[in-house]
Amino acid sequence: MRERSLLMLGLPEAGKTTFLAALWYLGTSSTDDSSFKVKQLVGDISYLNAISRAWLECTPLPRTKVRENNVAELAVTDAFSGEAIRLVVPDLSGEVFREGIANRQWDSRAAAAAAHADGILLFINPAQVASPSWIFQRVDGSRASLGAERAWSPIESPTQVQLVDLLQTVNRLRQNAPVKCSVIVSAWDVAAATYAGPGQWIAESLPLLDEFLTTSIQNFPNKMFGISAQGGPLPHSEKELLEVDPQIRVRVIEGPERSSSDASTITARSPYDLAAPVRWLTN
Amino acid sequence: MSTGSPQSPQSQSVPEPTNDSVTPVVPEVVSVPDWEDLSTTETLHITLQRPVTVVLPIGRVGCGKTTLITTIYDQFQLGPFSGWMFAGSDTLLGFERRSWTSRSESGRETADTERTKVRLGERFLHLRLQDEGQAVEPVDLLLVDASGELFQRLVDYPDESPRLVSLVRADVVALLVDGEQIANAKGRHAVLHDAHMQLRAISEKQILKRGARLQLIVTKWDLIDAAGVSKEILHNQIVEAVLENLSGEVDIELLVTAARPLPLKVPWGFGCAEVLNSWLKPTITARVSPIATEPASNRQFDTYGHVVEAR
Numbered sequence: 001m002r003e004r005s006l007l008m009l010g011l012p013e014a015g016k017t018t019f020l021a022a023l024w025y026l027g028t029s030s031t032d033d034s035s036f037k038v039k040q041l042v043g044d045i046s047y048l049n050a051i052s053r054a055w056l057e058c059t060p061l062p063r064t065k066v067r068e069n070n071v072a073e074l075a076v077t078d079a080f081s082g083e084a085i086r087l088v089v090p091d092l093s094g095e096v097f098r099e100g101i102a103n104r105q106w107d108s109r110a111a112a113a114a115a116h117a118d119g120i121l122l123f124i125n126p127a128q129v130a131s132p133s134w135i136f137q138r139v140d141g142s143r144a145s146l147g148a149e150r151a152w153s154p155i156e157s158p159t160q161v162q163l164v165d166l167l168q169t170v171n172r173l174r175q176n177a178p179v180k181c182s183v184i185v186s187a188w189d190v191a192a193a194t195y196a197g198p199g200q201w202i203a204e205s206l207p208l209l210d211e212f213l214t215t216s217i218q219n220f221p222n223k224m225f226g227i228s229a230q231g232g233p234l235p236h237s238e239k240e241l242l243e244v245d246p247q248i249r250v251r252v253i254e255g256p257e258r259s260s261s262d263a264s265t266i267t268a269r270s271p272y273d274l275a276a277p278v279r280w281l282t283n
Numbered sequence: 284m285s286t287g288s289p290q291s292p293q294s295q296s297v298p299e300p301t302n303d304s305v306t307p308v309v310p311e312v313v314s315v316p317d318w319e320d321l322s323t324t325e326t327l328h329i330t331l332q333r334p335v336t337v338v339l340p341i342g343r344v345g346c347g348k349t350t351l352i353t354t355i356y357d358q359f360q361l362g363p364f365s366g367w368m369f370a371g372s373d374t375l376l377g378f379e380r381r382s383w384t385s386r387s388e389s390g391r392e393t394a395d396t397e398r399t400k401v402r403l404g405e406r407f408l409h410l411r412l413q414d415e416g417q418a419v420e421p422v423d424l425l426l427v428d429a430s431g432e433l434f435q436r437l438v439d440y441p442d443e444s445p446r447l448v449s450l451v452r453a454d455v456v457a458l459l460v461d462g463e464q465i466a467n468a469k470g471r472h473a474v475l476h477d478a479h480m481q482l483r484a485i486s487e488k489q490i491l492k493r494g495a496r497l498q499l500i501v502t503k504w505d506l507i508d509a510a511g512v513s514k515e516i517l518h519n520q521i522v523e524a525v526l527e528n529l530s531g532e533v534d535i536e537l538l539v540t541a542a543r544p545l546p547l548k549v550p551w552g553f554g555c556a557e558v559l560n561s562w563l564k565p566t567i568t569a570r571v572s573p574i575a576t577e578p579a580s581n582r583q584f585d586t587y588g589h590v591v592e593a594r
Contacts, residue, residue: 100315103312104314104315104316104317105312105313105314105315106312106313106315107311107312107313108311108312108313111313111315130388132357132360132382132386132388133386133387133388134357134385134386134387134394134551135385135386135387135389135391135392135393135394136385136394136543136544136551148390149389149390149391150388150389150390152379152380152383152389154376154379156379156383156388157376157379158360160360161360161375161376161379164371164375165318165375165376168316168318168371168372168375169315169316172315172316173313173315203362207359207360207361207362207363208359208360208369210362211359211362211363211368211369211370212369212370212371214368214417215368215369215370215371215411215413215417215421216370216371
């Protein structure tokens with residue numbers, strides 16, 4: 001069985017654990033929509049069972065703690081090729097990456113996962129984006145400040161800079177070895193009404209990251225996805241979500257692919273194929 | 284500004300991933316690059332791998348060298364700039380640190396740029412850029428950020444060996460002249476004479492590498508414009524005062540910028556696109572003969588907009 005190690009990269013509350021919970025449920029359910037089916041139950045799957053249970057109950061998942069060492073292992077079958085694949089996915093807290101940015105020291109588990117990953121899932125939550133703004137751009141010329149003056153630190157950088165920082169650091173840890181990257185705009189239901197797709201959202205909301213991804217196809221061949229793994233915001237939408245068949249709660253929108261391959265690959269089996277970003281990495 | 288060198292993760296062994304599920308751990312840490320500004324030695328990992336263009340902005344303390352560099356970086360935060368896309372930076376956070384005092388998030392009331400400290404010597408900022416059409420390979424720019432006091436030493440102690448390694452490495456030497464001083468009758472002559480002396484010191488030492496290009500960039504153009512300084516004054520006083528009595532022939536290109544202009548006067552980053560393009564592409568520069576031998580009336584400017592090209 002081929003083994004593929006994946007790195008889930010992202011800042012806190014980017015949707016990593018929710019994605020993993022829904023991926024596990026859909027892989028073990030009877031749905032035909034998933035690119036991956038869980039072939040057999042092996043090893044310690046208590047963590048996956050716990051988070052998917054919470055996902056099914058529409059209970060907000062607790063934020064992953066820095067010291068938790070959750071490594072998900074999924075023995076799956078590719079629904080297209082029939083190939084058996086063992087996915088190894090550490091579920092590291094977003095705080096791990098945030099602290100890495102702030103302290104310029106990465107948790108060794110994250111560094112190891114980055115150095116040896118066969119694919120990267122980069123998660124971005126539209127609700128958590130901090131964009132840069134400049135004092136002299138105030139059209140009215142006002143001098144009003146936003147509060148007390150603050151000292152600079154790396155963590156004060158705009159979200160797009162932090163994400164480029166993470167990718168550049170991954171590249172350095174890998175000594176420039178290329179790795180495919182699925183860029184996942186999570187909570188896509190929030191942005192779906194305004195944007196045609198994740199490509200447009202990233203180009204308009206995180207232009208520096210978009211430029212970096214466009215120009216980095218040698219190191220990070222990438223494809224964008226808009227994903228609503230929860231189905232809607234919790235706890236606000238809990239009641240409605242509980243009424244929906246869990247197999248069609250999720251939504252997957254494919255975005256542009258940037259790689260040296262000329263032809264764009266369509267990977268999702270359906271709008272409910274949450275495994276599509278993973279399959280794009282392992283394919 | 285940090286003087287610390289970026290860590291080199293290549294030198295550290297990255298452990299294999301563990302598979303110790305759900306067991307709380309005390310994380311060990313691995314140092315990663317700080318993406319801060321680079322020393323001359325620290326640029327080697329870039330310069331030894333691929334060709335780079337080294338740009339050396341020089342000029343008085345406060346003339347806007349760091350602001351110009353930072354503003355060009357900031358433009359990429361808004362999308363492709365002047366036909367170029369951001370393709371990475373080994374000094375990403377060095378730019379961010381410099382830009383902080385101009386950001387609303389800093390809580391400041393007015394934008395500012397922290398003075399570059401003379402004791403830090405020459406620091407390099409790195410930008411990797413690719414053209415939007417992706418027709419050519421990405422290009423690497425190394426932008427020198429050094430205190431104006433270091434350049435002043437060239438003028439004050441001409442017998443000293445230059446302490447600026449970048450003077451010999453620079454592909455472009457951009458002499459910045461403070462537009463605010465030009466707009467002010469009291470400071471005008473002194474600032475132009477300073478610029479002249481800096482250019483003369485460089486010219487007489489003959490230390491620039493073969494093919495290096497010289498630029499004269501007038502910063503804070505909005506203040507000159509607001510002060511109603513005429514084109515004639517710009518022509519007669521800037522170019523002639525700076526270039527007169529230089530020995531030999533000097534190729535020089537003139538540009539004007541207003542990196543952080545007064546609100547609503549001219550757009551933010553005015554002139555920065557032309558400056559960036561001039562750094563990245565070979566430009567046709569006009570040949571300026573020694574001015575002392577040529578009547579001023581024989582030289583005209585094509586335009587007084589973004590690019591002013593001396594003839």
